[in-house]
Amino acid sequence: MTDTRISTAPSGITLTRGTTRRRFLTWSAVTAAAAFAPAMLGSAHAQTGGSGPTGSSGSSGSAGSVGGGADLFSLGIASGDPLPDSVILWTRLAPSPLEPGGGMPPLPVPVDWEVATDPSFRRVVARGTEIALPDNAHSVHVTVNGLQPWTEYHYRFRAQGQITEPGRTKTTPAAGQSLPALSFAWASCQNWVNGLWTAYTDLADTTSHEPLDVILHLGDYIYEGDHRKSDARDTRDIDFSVTREPYTLDEYRLRYSLYKREPELQTAHRAAPWIVTMDDHEVDNNWAGEISQDDDDPAAFLQRRAQAFKAWWEHTPTRVQAPTGPTLTIYRQAVYGDLATFNVLDTRQYRSDQLYGDGSHVQDAATADPSRTMVGAQQENWLLDNLASSTTRWNILAHQTVMTDLAQMTDGERQVSMDGWSGYEASRHRILDGAVDRGVDNLMSIVGDIHRNTVSELKRDYRDSRSPAVGVEIAGTSISSGGDGKDLDDAAENMLATTPEIKLSSAQRGYVRTTVTPEQWSSDLRVVDQVTTPGGRMRTRATVTVPAGRPEISLD
Incomplete structure (x- = not known):
């Protein structure tokens, strides 16, 4: 492959393709400035053998030591948003992750990175240096180009003499x-106070499972609520600045630090590239467009949303452009050769407000109002155009919450959630009818949000028995949100009795592991028996298979 290395400058900084003279001079000035600030950077020198990833003294060592020997990479490393020739690498320097600023000085710090085709880094194919800026919480997003399609790589970072554990990543296949x-998994809803993240250990385990090609996180990566009390974790020594509900950028950064320091999550990030979207709790529970849960002043809420979006970007291995305000284009597409296309949606930023106080209600003229939308006109057209032009065997909607009517009988009435697509019927009709009109085969919807596994037929209208199934939807349960849960709870019994299109409902915690071939979709619903205490045991609750060409569900 083409090596992205061009030359090594006298300062030790490796220039990568696309480096301009102006950028090189900026890096040189940054390194020189840091070298003349030993008091701010600390005097202790953390050593891991005295050499950088390249095997010689790297540029990051010239800036002095940051954090007095503490672990600069306490929040781990990650990769994401792969393309046929590129991946994004991420890390954030935070020697004291639960302190404002992560314990870093208000100075730029060079961070070396390296990519190899082997885990021992004997065959390095790309290396370079990025600058961790205080304005971005000392996070770095490295765009590594010039890689080979459908190829496994290994990567690591170095700063101030410290070297990270290696991570594994993989590019997507060439077009067509x-x-x-294709082997992938998806997860969602990891409320830190509700339970331990045992499922992530299983997700990353390659002794019992084949390595994953990609991992999707479908939202609720953090929870914004008060974290002072926990069913599973000791919060007594955590400062209130970390556990209180976040509103400012620094507060959201602290909440991400609390989550990302967990070793199970870090292990899962090192296992494969991630494609990450967000749901509501990255900002505020059940927000919709410019409307907060508590109907705050829209201008004040948009200011809060801007802080939350910035913190999400700082902590996510993504190609999404950094926000400059309260907007962030996170809907995007990932194509895997001729086999599968993921259409990753945003069902929060553009939606109409939820009806009837955002609870459960019967469907009526208001829920069917054609002016109401879940994704906005622009994203809806983008999605339909993608479906029309797709050349892959499987077409996947990867988003936040269920399209299926998870109807339950309450006081003699058939009621559905107003937060899901059931409260936006016309929006669901337009997308599913559009898929049928465009001849889309093998339509799958994968979601999170509801803290339970459900498997159901995908239909435009669940009140019309003549409405045909046009695809299959699998909702993956939560990693920890909701606590231990149980297999068949009262809600599951109610919805299974009320909605025959639902074939399975289970409220234990876990994630979904999937293998797709041209002939078949196969998903293992991996569940854990407990998350509030250590020692949870994983098992496959059911294996869901769908044959190519027919939206038919088999459960084993």
């Missing part, structure tokens, strides 16, 4: 490349 199989 024939692909015999």
Whole structure:
């Protein structure tokens, strides 16, 4: 492959393709400035053998030591948003992650990175240096170009003499490349106070499972609520600045630090590239467009939303452009050769407000109002255009909450959630009818949000028995949100009795592990028996198979 290395400057900084003279001079000035600020950077020198990832003294060592020997990479490393020739690498320097600023000085710090085709880094194919800026919480997003399609790589970072554990990543296939199989998983809803993240250990385990090609996180990566009390974790020594509900950028950064320091999550990030979207709790529970849960002044809420979006970007391995205000274009597409296309949606930023106080209600003229939308006109057209032009075997909607009517009988009435697509019927009709009109085969919807596994037929209208199934929807349960849960709870019994299109409902915690071939979709619903105490045991609750060409569900 083409090596992205061009030359090594006298300062030790490796220039990568696209480096301009102006940028090089900026890096040189940054390094020189840091070298003349030992008091701010600390005097202790953390050593891991005295050499950088390249095997010689790297540029990051010239800036002095940050954090007095504490772990600069306490929040781990990650990769994401892969393309056929590129991946994004991420880390954030935070020697004291639960302090404002992460314990970093208000100075730029060079961070070396390295990519190899082997885990021992004997065959390095790309290396360079990025500058961790205080304005971005000393996070770095490295765009590594010039990689080979459908190839496994290993990566690591170095700063101030400290080297990270290696991570594993993988590019997507070339456009139209024939692909015999794709292995992926998806997760969501990891409320830190509700339970332990045992499921992530299983997700990353390659002794019992084949390595994953990609991992999707479908929202609620953090929870914004008060974190002073926990069913599973000791919060007594955590400062109130970390556990209180966040509103400012620094507060959201602290909440991400609380979550990202957990070793199970870090292990899962190192296992494969991630594609991450957000749901509501990254900002505020059940927000919709410019409307907060508590109907705050829209201008004040948009200011809060801007802080939350900035913190999300700072802590996510993504190609999404950094926000400059309260807007962030996170809907995007990932294509895997001729086999599968993921259409990653945003069902929060553009939606109409929820009806009837955002609870459960019967469907009526208001829920069917054609002016109401879940994704906004622009994203809806983008999605329909993608479906029309798709050349892959499987077409996947990867989003936040269920399209299926998870109807339950309450006081003799058939009621559905107003937060899901059931409260936006016309929006659901337009997308599913559009898929049918465009001849889309093998339509799958994968979601999170509801803290339970459900498997159901995907239909435009669940009150019309003549409405045909046009696809299959699998909701993955939560990593920890909701606590231990149980297999068949009262809600599951009610919805299974009320909605025959639902074939399975289970409220234990876990994630979904999937293998797709040209002939079949197969998903293992991995669940854990407890999350509020250590020692949870994982098992496969059911294996869901769907044959190509027919939206038919088999459960084993």
